[in-house]
Amino acid sequence: LAKTTQPISMDSYEGQEVNITCSHNNIATNDYITWYQQFPSQGPRFIIQGYKTKVTNEVASLFIPADRKSSTLSLPRVSLSDTAVYYCLVGNTGGFKTIFGAGTRLFVKA
Amino acid sequence: DAGVTQSPTHLIKTRGQQVTLRCSPKSGHDTVSWYQQALGQGPQFIFQYYEEEERQRGNFPDRFSGHQFPNYSSELNVNALLLGDSALYLCASSLLDRGLMGELFFGEGSRLTVL
Numbered sequence: 001l002a003k004t005t006q007p008i009s010m011d012s013y014e015g016q017e018v019n020i021t022c023s024h025n026n027i028a029t030n031d032y033i034t035w036y037q038q039f040p041s042q043g044p045r046f047i048i049q050g051y052k053t054k055v056t057n058e059v060a061s062l063f064i065p066a067d068r069k070s071s072t073l074s075l076p077r078v079s080l081s082d083t084a085v086y087y088c089l090v091g092n093t094g095g096f097k098t099i100f101g102a103g104t105r106l107f108v109k110a
Numbered sequence: 111d112a113g114v115t116q117s118p119t120h121l122i123k124t125r126g127q128q129v130t131l132r133c134s135p136k137s138g139h140d141t142v143s144w145y146q147q148a149l150g151q152g153p154q155f156i157f158q159y160y161e162e163e164e165r166q167r168g169n170f171p172d173r174f175s176g177h178q179f180p181n182y183s184s185e186l187n188v189n190a191l192l193l194g195d196s197a198l199y200l201c202a203s204s205l206l207d208r209g210l211m212g213e214l215f216f217g218e219g220s221r222l223t224v225l
Contacts (some may be wrong), residue, residue: 002148043200043216044153044214044216079203098214103152104152
């Protein structure tokens, strides 16, 4: 399983775009990259998943360069309610032993 | 469509006691994974069940055991509780798909406090 490295914390202001980068230097050919969001005392929630290039959904975009050794989660125009911990995960089997790292604590200020 | 449900939501035990936590997966899901999350840390993988069998296990002692029933629901049992077992226990369900890292759906968790 590929190890991931993320910043421990980030600060932002409402309305700004936030980019959280995750490093995964030993990602395997058939690994996918997945991001989860977690609020205090709740279970993590799936945000977005991708394999290469760019993926966009209604809440976020995921940018993956050609070498796939890193990925960037982009949250457009964050609000106070986006204050949470964001986890980057790398793996290739349906939920099989999915490993979470320490995550990035995002603080959105008014 | 009900999501993942866990019970109880909160419970308090004393050292040496045993606890059973329960999880009902999202409708249509066949795989259940259990995680332990200590305060301020990321979820730590305990084990995963599929077809009523433990498929993979994380770095947890044998005091942690589980079971999956024919209806895909699952239980997590912890024996001889230690103070360090105090944590939020999360259940996640998914569809087994060997070709894709399937989305995990988490419950709200069971908060265990060991005194």
